[in-house]
Amino acid sequence: MISRRSFTAFLAGSVALAALPAAAQAQSSLERIKTSGVLRIGAVADGAPYYQKSVADGSWRGFYIDICKKLAGDLGVDLEITETTWGNSVLELQADKLDVFFGLNPTPEREKVIDFSGPCFRNAFSLVVDEDEQRAAWEDFNNPETRIAVDAGSSHDSAVTRHCPDAQIVRLKSQSDATASVQAGRADAQCLVLILALTLVSKNKNIGKVVIPSPGDATTSNAGFRREEDPAWKDFVTGWIEEQRQSGFVRKAIIDNMALLGVTEEDFPEGFDI
Known part of the structure; x- marks a missing residue:
C-alpha cells in the first residue's frame, strides 16, 4: 500500500x-x-x-x-x-x-x-456461441460456413477481421443488433470483449455460452x-x-x-x- x-x-x-x-x-x-x-x-x-x-x-x-x-x-x-x-x-x-x-x-x-x-x-476478445459449440480456436471459426456478428467498426470487428478473415463477418450497426442476429439464427456467434460477453449471457441465459478462442487476444x-x-x-x-x-x-x-x-x-x- x-x-x-x-x-x-x-x-x-x-x-x-x-x-x-x-x-x-x-x-x-x-x-x-x-x-x-x-x-x-x-x-x-x-x-x-x-x-x-x-x-x-x-x-x-x-x-x-x-x-x-x-x-x-x-x-x-x-x-x-x-x-x-x-x-x-x-x-x-x-x-x-x-x-x-x-x-x-x-x-x-x-x-x-x-x-x-x-x-x-x-479485456479478452471472446465469442458468444451456442451451448453445444465445441470449437475453441479462432482458426476453427475461420471458414466461409461460419457467420460471426459484430458491431461495425468496433474493436470486435477488428478482432474478427484479424483472426477470421475467411468467415462471414456480419457487420451490424450496434452490439444489440449483433445480439439479435445471433438470437434469430442469422449468425452463429457474436464477438464481444469478455466483460460485455459475460454480462450479455447473464441477462440472456438462453443465448449460449462464452468462449475465449485461442490464441488469446485482448484490448x-x-x-x-x-x-x-x-x-x-x-x-x-x-x-x-x-x-x-x-x-x-x-x-x-x-x-x-x-x-x-x-x-x-x-x-x-x-x-x-x-
Missing part, C-alpha cells in the same frame, strides 16, 4: 518549483491533488460493471469505483465523483475538470489529445489523464495500477462487481486473465 508519507516523498522528488521560472510554475495535477486533498474522477451512471449510480440514493458502485476509492485512500485524499459519459470524459480531462478517468482504451485518436496509464486490465482498459508537461501524476498512477494488478486487487474488484450482474467467478471461462 502507498502510504501518505511515500506519496509526499514522491511529490517532493517530482517537483522543484523554486528552480523553475515563473512561467513554468503552473500547478501540476499531482501538486493540485496533494494541496487540495481531493481526487477528482469521472463516472458513467449506466456503465455497469465499470460504474453504476443508484437511482434511489445517488450512491456509486462498480469496479472502477472500488479502484478509485482505494487510490484516493492510499493517497490520503478525498474522492470527488463527477457524472460524465464515455464520450465526454476525454473533453472533461482536457478541460481540467477531472484528474483521471478510468476505463478508456488508448486509441490513436485519443492518444493525440490525452495521456494514458498502462493497462488496468486486459486494454486504461486510465486517461489531461496532457501536461510534468508526467509525475501519470507515472504515479501507472505504477500504482501495476501494484494493484500484481496484488490481485484489480482482479478481485472485477469479479466482485460482476457478481452484481449475476456473474460468478465460476462463470469466467478458461483463459480469463487480466
